[in-house]
Amino acid sequence: MHLIVGLGNPGDKYRNNRHNIGFLAVDAIARRHGFPAFREKYQGLISEGTIDGERVLLLKPQTFMNSSGDSVQKVAAFYKLGPADISVLYDEIDLAPGKTRVKVGGSAGGHNGIRSIDPQIGTNYRRVRLGVGHPGHKDLVMPHVLGDFSKAEQQAWLVPLLDAIAANAALIxxxxxxxLMNKLAIAVQGDGAERTQRPDTADPTRKKAPAQSHIRQARPAGPQAKVPDTGPMADMLKKLFGKKD
Known part of the structure; x- marks a missing residue:
């Protein structure tokens, strides 16, 4: 059995927040693989199904982000799951929008949900970090992660990313x-994501840029893509986010 946890905050006001991308990913997996309706248990919403013949639990803790570990620990204890049996999907501001990183173990990296989980079950579980971008200054981080995804973000990279996570959940x-990282990168196709190659190594003749602060500078947003009102993409957006702008 494998436990896939998506992190987020409960309640409609947070539903489309960047901080809730873990919830959105788990919902996409549930729809894709025909999981039954989530039920309230272990301080969370849980559903059990199969993916490629393997028993899988999907969990959305309902404790609010900072206490996510309470719910995860209860599920892990009841089903006798160790860290190797658990994968956690969550937002990462230090990755460009649509970019992903997957690894076992590591630190919380300032994420309060992960900081809550680590002391409860240990650190050697799989972390699927889903980039939502940095707002440019530490004072803007909270409103950024608690802000809703724009329609342009949804179309440019969020819907393709969630669909790819669901389609490739067996790799998790x-x-x-x-x-998994390769499949997700191909699905997003670079929309909204920065290249991983550093400018000073891409071209050996290029002069090295002056050192910058570890806090990223905000960049002016480009023109927003037009979001379709009809068609398959519009239907997908309505299923994920409802009709709210």
């Missing part, structure tokens, strides 16, 4: 981290 269960 199997622990194929590189395979």
């Amino acid at each position: 269960v199997k622990g194929d981290d590189n395979g």
